[in-house]
Amino acid sequence: MANSTVLQSEHIKSNRANAKTSGVFSLGDDLPVHRLGFGAMRITGEGIWGEPKDPAAAKKVLQRAVEIGVNFIDTADAYGPEVSERLIGEALAPYSNDVVIATKGGLTRQGPNQWLPVGRPEYLRQQVEMSLRRLKLERIELWQLHRIDPKVPVEESLGAIAEMQKAGKIRHVGLSEVKPQEIEQARKVVEIVSVQNRYNIGDREHEDTLQYCEKNNIAFIPWFPVAAGKLAQPGGKLDAVAKRTGVSVSQLSLAWLLQHSSVILPIPGTSSVPHLEENVAAADVQLSKAEWKEIEESAK
Numbered sequence: 001m002a003n004s005t006v007l008q009s010e011h012i013k014s015n016r017a018n019a020k021t022s023g024v025f026s027l028g029d030d031l032p033v034h035r036l037g038f039g040a041m042r043i044t045g046e047g048i049w050g051e052p053k054d055p056a057a058a059k060k061v062l063q064r065a066v067e068i069g070v071n072f073i074d075t076a077d078a079y080g081p082e083v084s085e086r087l088i089g090e091a092l093a094p095y096s097n098d099v100v101i102a103t104k105g106g107l108t109r110q111g112p113n114q115w116l117p118v119g120r121p122e123y124l125r126q127q128v129e130m131s132l133r134r135l136k137l138e139r140i141e142l143w144q145l146h147r148i149d150p151k152v153p154v155e156e157s158l159g160a161i162a163e164m165q166k167a168g169k170i171r172h173v174g175l176s177e178v179k180p181q182e183i184e185q186a187r188k189v190v191e192i193v194s195v196q197n198r199y200n201i202g203d204r205e206h207e208d209t210l211q212y213c214e215k216n217n218i219a220f221i222p223w224f225p226v227a228a229g230k231l232a233q234p235g236g237k238l239d240a241v242a243k244r245t246g247v248s249v250s251q252l253s254l255a256w257l258l259q260h261s262s263v264i265l266p267i268p269g270t271s272s273v274p275h276l277e278e279n280v281a282a283a284d285v286q287l288s289k290a291e292w293k294e295i296e297e298s299a300k
Contacts, residue, residue, distance in 0.1 A: 047112025119149025237298030
């Protein structure tokens with residue numbers, strides 16, 4: 001990991017990684033978080049299944065994230081399943097006042113890398129209660145429907161969540177992997193403050209959803225935020241720009257997201273403290289308009 005050389009680049013304005021420099025977004029206009037967060041999917045076992053190889057190391061990553069300004073941590077009951085939420089509760093509770101833990105429900109697990117949606121109201125209510133217990137919280141600040149279940153009307157799924165919100169167990173509600181028309185449908189049942197879709201510089205399938213979020217001041221949380229494939233391979237166009245500017249491909253990917261839209265909240269995940277620090281240092285990457293344009297062109 002070339003973290004030490006990365007932090008010396010003239011394109012990074014600080015030599016100390018801190019998520020505070022990524023700016024602030026207020027979820028639901030009343031819940032401010034630093035825009036560069038942490039996705040807690042990778043602190044579980046292989047295939048997002050079972051325990052991590054080193055639970056103590058996973059907890060150190062979580063604790064270090066908070067130390068360097070990350071106050072928005074995203075997880076899900078399906079990560080492990082249950083493992084990610086439990087580790088967060090063990091590592092970080094009682095939480096600092098400004099730390100926001102977001103979780104998701106609505107996907108079930110059958111094995112490594114296997115996921116099936118279940119949106120039955122009674123199941124979602126149960127999962128909210130279990131998430132509260134594992135995370136050691138009295139209220140989930142942001143609960144997100146992990147996937148819309150095609151077998152269950154979204155009005156029924158979110159109707160149960162609206163009830164949990166009224167009961168004080170959920171503060172804000174979000175969605176994942178949705179299109180604008182689905183967000184519109186959901187907003188008839190409950191206020192939606194965030195959308196979590198796959199998105200990065202090389203994969204902009206959900207640009208229409210991002211634009212919808214911009215118009216409605218809804219947080220857009222890109223999962224898989226770092227460019228992959230040919231674009232990021234050694235010798236690729238993004239790799240060439242990274243070498244010339246002295247920052248890593250992952251830092252360029254994250255910095256691009258931050259400057260692309262003010263509603264974007266990237267949540268890169270890792271099980272390594274050095275990689276975490278490298279990712280958070282992306283908040284300080286400073287490129288010229290011409291350089292950003294070159295990067296945009298390289299992704300086409």
